[in-house]
Amino acid sequence: MTEAALLHSPLHDRHVALGAKMADFGGWEMPIEYPGGGVVAEHTAVREKVGIFDVSHLGKARVSGPGAAAYVNSSLTNDLAKIGPGQAQYTLCCNEAGGVVDDLIQYVRSDDDVFLIPNAANTATVVELLKANAPEGITVENLHDQYGVIAVQGSLSDEVLAELGLPVDHDYMSFVETTWEGLPVIVCRTGYTGERGYELVPAWDATPTLWDALVEKVRERGGMPCGLGARDTLRTEMGYPLHGNDLSPTITPVMADAAWAVGWNKDAFWGKEALTQERAAKSTRLMRGLVVTGRGIPRSHCEVMDAGGAVVGEVTSGTFSPTRKQGIALALLDRSVALGDEVVIDVRGREVPAQVVKPPFVEVGVREA
Amino acid sequence: MSEPDYPQDLRYTAEHEWVRSGDDGTVRIGITHFAQEALGDVVYVSLPAVGDTVAAGDANGEVESTKSVSDLYAPLDGEVTAVNETLDATPELVNSDPYGEGWMYELRPSDAAAVDALLDVAAYRDTLG
Numbered sequence: 001m002t003e004a005a006l007l008h009s010p011l012h013d014r015h016v017a018l019g020a021k022m023a024d025f026g027g028w029e030m031p032i033e034y035p036g037g038g039v040v041a042e043h044t045a046v047r048e049k050v051g052i053f054d055v056s057h058l059g060k061a062r063v064s065g066p067g068a069a070a071y072v073n074s075s076l077t078n079d080l081a082k083i084g085p086g087q088a089q090y091t092l093c094c095n096e097a098g099g100v101v102d103d104l105i106q107y108v109r110s111d112d113d114v115f116l117i118p119n120a121a122n123t124a125t126v127v128e129l130l131k132a133n134a135p136e137g138i139t140v141e142n143l144h145d146q147y148g149v150i151a152v153q154g155s156l157s158d159e160v161l162a163e164l165g166l167p168v169d170h171d172y173m174s175f176v177e178t179t180w181e182g183l184p185v186i187v188c189r190t191g192y193t194g195e196r197g198y199e200l201v202p203a204w205d206a207t208p209t210l211w212d213a214l215v216e217k218v219r220e221r222g223g224m225p226c227g228l229g230a231r232d233t234l235r236t237e238m239g240y241p242l243h244g245n246d247l248s249p250t251i252t253p254v255m256a257d258a259a260w261a262v263g264w265n266k267d268a269f270w271g272k273e274a275l276t277q278e279r280a281a282k283s284t285r286l287m288r289g290l291v292v293t294g295r296g297i298p299r300s301h302c303e304v305m306d307a308g309g310a311v312v313g314e315v316t317s318g319t320f321s322p323t324r325k326q327g328i329a330l331a332l333l334d335r336s337v338a339l340g341d342e343v344v345i346d347v348r349g350r351e352v353p354a355q356v357v358k359p360p361f362v363e364v365g366v367r368e369a
Numbered sequence: 370m371s372e373p374d375y376p377q378d379l380r381y382t383a384e385h386e387w388v389r390s391g392d393d394g395t396v397r398i399g400i401t402h403f404a405q406e407a408l409g410d411v412v413y414v415s416l417p418a419v420g421d422t423v424a425a426g427d428a429n430g431e432v433e434s435t436k437s438v439s440d441l442y443a444p445l446d447g448e449v450t451a452v453n454e455t456l457d458a459t460p461e462l463v464n465s466d467p468y469g470e471g472w473m474y475e476l477r478p479s480d481a482a483a484v485d486a487l488l489d490v491a492a493y494r495d496t497l498g
Binding site for chain 1: 410412415431433436
């Protein structure tokens, strides 16, 4: 990392006033947890009630012009033919070798207008790649500091939004463009926690007032502001990948169990040739879940051994599951390892037994009514 | 969140551990308010075994939160005489009561006078800046 000053979200002052513990997330100084909460309480609030997150560090970009959606579709992996205007989709930006430059959400406004939410640290790279390959007439804009992003997640999130007069109950992975107190805001039925919830995208300067109003309604329901520490335990429990850990320029969608986010039948997308070959070869390691059956917490880069002591893989993300109250991990494992197998994780020299499972580690609630 | 609290009657180390002298020649060891606050929610504690001989400065255990892990370092030479087994099931005691129910283990120092060479509360507070 460089010594460059960390960037600040439009809600930075709010986090400082709340006394949040802050840390560097992709070059942005963001809250890990808040006093009065803590990762476990914040995690539990989302699973049982509702929590609110500042995720304004996430990138925002726009591809516009005649045929913008077709251009994005010929570049990123997922198949935009499966969705229409008003819908969103998880997709991947791959390199020619099939490695993942970034995972992102694409929001189709029209055939000529696609909004993208990449990861904070990868936004500039994704924008540069889309710019460099764009045909005549297509404009690619980096709008990182034009919008904030607030996630309201949990079963009570509908009540929170409805009280502010915001639209709710649209389909999972769809969005509505509306106004709140005269200011435009995009309300997306998305999130990265596994719970029913919404991500709101207001203009940068409108983000603090919207945050204040939402926080009040969240607190009235026993919920609380949640930091990115809880977001990480929540996403790990769902088996959702984190770019830089479970997806990377050397971890492909075939390896990461993300082949579902690839439109294999499309004419073209970046990395198609390499990924098609890799998929057919069936030789790479595969992403699996590990549930610790002994005591200990696996962490990324811990080696995984089979019963005979041979190294069969490596942990890519590991944490303590606040819901299950045990260690869980995502790991890239040799294909010889089967679901249900008992393995051993080397946690800083200590042998921690674990079982191979298919994530998620807890029930998914995103589509619940 | 509790207010920073560093009891006067304890000794401290630069590794954010506290040491309390008992009546029977043993000392009790735990981590400070600062350490538990920096770690966040403690979810797992790995302690030395009763009977282990430790040397001052040795890493002899681990305290883990959801996000990070810290080593425990023996503050003194000695032999482990007891460990707090309740932390197996309730590691959150390290956060809620770091100087009481959240203690880690007890040691019989090979040199009883070595305790006095550890930091007093004023010197420990100085390390926190």
